[in-house]
Amino acid sequence: MAKLTINGAPYEASAGMTILDVCQREGIHIPTLCNHPDLKTQGICRVCVVDVKGSKTLQSACGTPVSDGMEILTTTDRIRKARKTIVELLLANHYTDCTVCPKNLNCELQSLANEFGLTDLRWKERRERTLPQDDTSPVFVRDNNKCVLCQRCVRACDELQGVYAVANLYKGDSTIVGSAFNRPISEVVCINCGQCVAHCPTGALYEKYCIEDVWKAIDDPDKIVVIQTAPAIRAALGEAFDYPPGTRVTGKMVSALRTMGFDNVFDTQFAADLTIMEEGFELLGRLKDALADGGKPSLPMMTSCSPGWIKFQEHFFPEYLPNLSTCKSPQQMFGAVVKSFWARKMNLDPADIVCVSVMPCTAKKFEAARPEMGTDGDQDVDFVLTTRELAVMIKQAGIDLRDMADSAFDDPLGESTGAATIFAATGGVMEAALRTAYEVVTGREVPFKDLDITPVRGLDGVKQAGIALTGVKKEWSFLEGVELKVMVAHGTANAKAVMTALRDGKLDVHFIEIMTCPGGCLGGGGQPLPVSPEKRLARARAIYEEDSESVHRKSHRNPSIARIYDEFFGSPNSHLAHELLHTRYTVRGQY
């Protein structure tokens, strides 16, 4: 325990804490830029400098550990001048076009300029657009003219995702962030997760918008425009309208979408319930094959909802592609259902339907464009908006989300369960699958209080759980006494650790859930900025609240799901279900 003073007041801190840690704990504001709570300390921007008695120069608060007897000043004339100069120097190297920048009012560099009351650029030579923009990614644009080399994207890609698609290239004043051989991002391994975009404090990284395409579709009188919203949107969209993180805005969002002119407002959660039916029975089928029929199915089975993870697997562990569930993600199942079952029911030509989705995710844009995700060149999902894009559209429409009354999704593809809501959180797909699979096999509800399977909840990087199957129904007798072992990981760096352990023969599990982004979809690369662990926790809390308040909390109890099997698919994993709801993967490799 260290005793120290900050601005003359005494504090105590444990060893290993930095000055910034202590200041943040005590509510003493220190400006930061390169520092991010999700990432390791880099200490490169120097915006957080403080005065440590006895040090000749100012020290970075983020990179200086506290020690006993330390005397720290956080606001003196010297510090203010130094911080202001640092911000001015950062701006001297930043192409400034704030009013037409995609990160306008969402930019940490802009906020710093505001915080220091800058009214002029000290270095008059304006930074021009001298570097090429890289727009070769299917989901985002890199504009290095705005990059201040904080390396948050580099660290997010390496530390959180284990991909390392971008790094600092060259040195000194030639340094830029880019990919191998300074080639476009499209020529290296990138999983499109958008965590670089979500962690960028400037306009150097932003997603590719499809806002204008969607307005055009809405304005086209010959098109029926349906929209589906992913579970994670309702717990985060409010942040863009000044609600505190973790505020549920489901009903207001539905009203806003209807006001904007979408013909039908549906819920991706319907398709999440459908996914549980398909994926749950797929798992049971593989277990039957292994335990009763003496086959050699690919086990453990792995979830396939998260398109960043799919591409990660295609690149890094292609030998395990047969272990992936063949189920399409809920977004894609929804698109396929809209353009088949629903089109037929409504007597519409699928070609006249425009299917738009709102996703917390940039990788969903790539997923929707995969050639296998459509029929005869007509994609099942036509446009994918991120949560941030939807917020922009709502504002463009002159709507304040706060003024909206609550309303409900349209039937029948708007009906869903709490099991589908929790898809938004890491462990949620696993929990939803277990609620259904356990009941299918035993005829009883999962043995957890209020159906809350807490061992798979929470933000630990890798979670493990087991659930004993006893008293099973006759047709599942081969599962009697089997402990169903499951594992959950989020952030593909954690997925990499799980996959490496599996490859090394160190894992004994039946079913693995992987979500690409930290926290699962609620921490997706398309969610409102900025991101932080506290926000993810707040969103997760909202998601689990919505689940606990739902009328139905098990996917197989969704009445519309029962109907769609009755009227259309027959049974889970039927021939038609396979045709429309399942997919295949591509070996991509790494080098």
Add this chain to the structure above:
Amino acid sequence: MLRETLLRTLDDLVGRYGKARENLLPVLQDLQAEFGFLGEETINEVARAFGLSQTEVFSVASFYHFLNTQEKGKYVIRICRTISCDLRDKANVLRALESELGIKMGETTRDKKYSLDYANCMGTCDRGPSMMVNDRLYADLSPSKAVDIIRSYR
């Protein structure tokens, strides 16, 4: 460079140094000593051998002035770029070399014999301006002395 030669050399180096991330630099140095530069194929194969991304390996290789990511001439002339050599008339030494070789800083002669590059401080500030030709250091340069030195490399 033959692919088999590259793979064999890389195999030897990985055997000698190991393939933990911290062994990347010595392996890159030795590959450069062997092949003169670290081209795309070399960087790809090193990345594969170490299980790293090409971007990470390229990032390391492009950071160090003494590692070349592009093919260089047989003799790489590196001139100190720091201020103490500037103060001792480095500019004229550089001008003389550029004129003698007919290339600009950063370029390689058409016959692939000489490349002209900067290096950061060589630690001989008291005897600047200085330059290196491959691994050999030359200090106390004047324009004519520098030209005589590179003429001795044929």
